[in-house]
Amino acid sequence: MITFIVPDDVRELRLRIAELHADISELQGAPLSDKEAFEKARQVVQAHAARAQTGRILQHLIHGSASALIAWPYDPTSQEGTEIQPSAFDLLCAIDSKRMHELLKAQIKDSSHPRGVSKAERERRLAELQRDLRSAELDEEAAIVAAERAGAHVHRRLAADPAIILELGDTP
Amino acid sequence: MEKTPEKLTRLRDLRQMLKLHAQALDEQIDQSVRELENLRSTQTDRATKQDPALAASLEAECATLEAEVGDLRSRRSQVGHDLSKLAGTVERLDEYCRAHGIGTHPRAAYGSGLGASR
Numbered sequence: 001m002i003t004f005i006v007p008d009d010v011r012e013l014r015l016r017i018a019e020l021h022a023d024i025s026e027l028q029g030a031p032l033s034d035k036e037a038f039e040k041a042r043q044v045v046q047a048h049a050a051r052a053q054t055g056r057i058l059q060h061l062i063h064g065s066a067s068a069l070i071a072w073p074y075d076p077t078s079q080e081g082t083e084i085q086p087s088a089f090d091l092l093c094a095i096d097s098k099r100m101h102e103l104l105k106a107q108i109k110d111s112s113h114p115r116g117v118s119k120a121e122r123e124r125r126l127a128e129l130q131r132d133l134r135s136a137e138l139d140e141e142a143a144i145v146a147a148e149r150a151g152a153h154v155h156r157r158l159a160a161d162p163a164i165i166l167e168l169g170d171t172p
Numbered sequence: 173m174e175k176t177p178e179k180l181t182r183l184r185d186l187r188q189m190l191k192l193h194a195q196a197l198d199e200q201i202d203q204s205v206r207e208l209e210n211l212r213s214t215q216t217d218r219a220t221k222q223d224p225a226l227a228a229s230l231e232a233e234c235a236t237l238e239a240e241v242g243d244l245r246s247r248r249s250q251v252g253h254d255l256s257k258l259a260g261t262v263e264r265l266d267e268y269c270r271a272h273g274i275g276t277h278p279r280a281a282y283g284s285g286l287g288a289s290r
Contacts, residue, residue, distance in 0.1 A: 001247075002190055004254050153186065155254070156261045162268035165261075166177040 004153045013140040014157065020133040027126055031116040034108060041104040045093045052086040052094030137164050176275025180265050187262050190255045197248040204244060208237045 006014075032040065053072070060070045072083035086094070093100050116122065141164050144154045156165055214220055215230050269275050 002186070002193055002251070002254070004257075155257045158260065160261075162265050166179055166265060166268070166274075 004155050007147045009143045013136055016136050024129050031114055033116050033118045036119055037108045038105050042101055045097050045101050048090045048093035049097055052090040054094045183262050187258050194251045201244045204241045
């Protein structure tokens with residue numbers, strides 16, 4: 001009869017591994033620092049400005065046209081003939097990018113949302129957690145091997161790193 | 173090319189042993205079920221019905237055999253579960269070795285009759 005077990009030390013290490021995975025996910029999903037949020041605001045302004053079709057607006061303003069309305073391109077995927085128009089936000093970003101960026105920065109500064117640690121600090125903590133995770137995974141495999149040497153069978157975790165299971169070096 | 177890691181070879185062997193174990197349990201279950209059917213058909217014989225002592229003894233035998241079949245099925249289910257988990261691990265390790273050019277790929281062994289398991 002071949003029976004698989006989960007020894008206590010393996011069970012404890014798996015709990016530790018699950019905790020470390022949860023900590024890593026939490027850190028990866030943590031709010032940005034103000035500095036990062038400012039940079040993100042700059043990227044947002046740039047991306048929305050690019051959608052504003054300012055060339056088309058200028059062309060309409062400079063060249064003679066019978067209509068006071070700008071002719072926007074049509075959405076080819078729409079059966080109702082919907083126009084692809086820039087939003088008011090796109091236009092504001094395009095017409096006064098710097099001011100829009102400053103306004104967004106002010107919004108960020110005044111916000112009461114929780115703030116994350118700095119990017120450098122987050123990366124340092126992440127590297128530390130990943131080191132701890134690797135160490136716990138190595139300990140887990142060592143515990144499984146010890147149990148196997150004692151004649152027991154233990155299943156590997158579905159997410160266990162094959163390189164660690166196979167002990168193919170590459171270990172700190 | 174590096175040779176197949178010893179641990180992977182051991183896990184493949186263990187998977188093969190589990191498969192054999194599952195097959196043996198399947199055969200045992202089939203046999204016990206057949207025995208149970210035979211006993212039940214004897215139970216319905218007119219001669220048996222007329223002999224209360226024999227009927228009671230057959231009833232007891234049937235109950236024992238039914239419990240045995242239940243136990244075998246439960247063990248078979250556990251072995252199936254273990255086999256599926258172990259097969260998943262072996263496949264992941266094989267995949268890793270294949271991607272890193274380590275050892276012989278088990279599919280290469282099919283044609284050569286080296287007994288690679290499916």
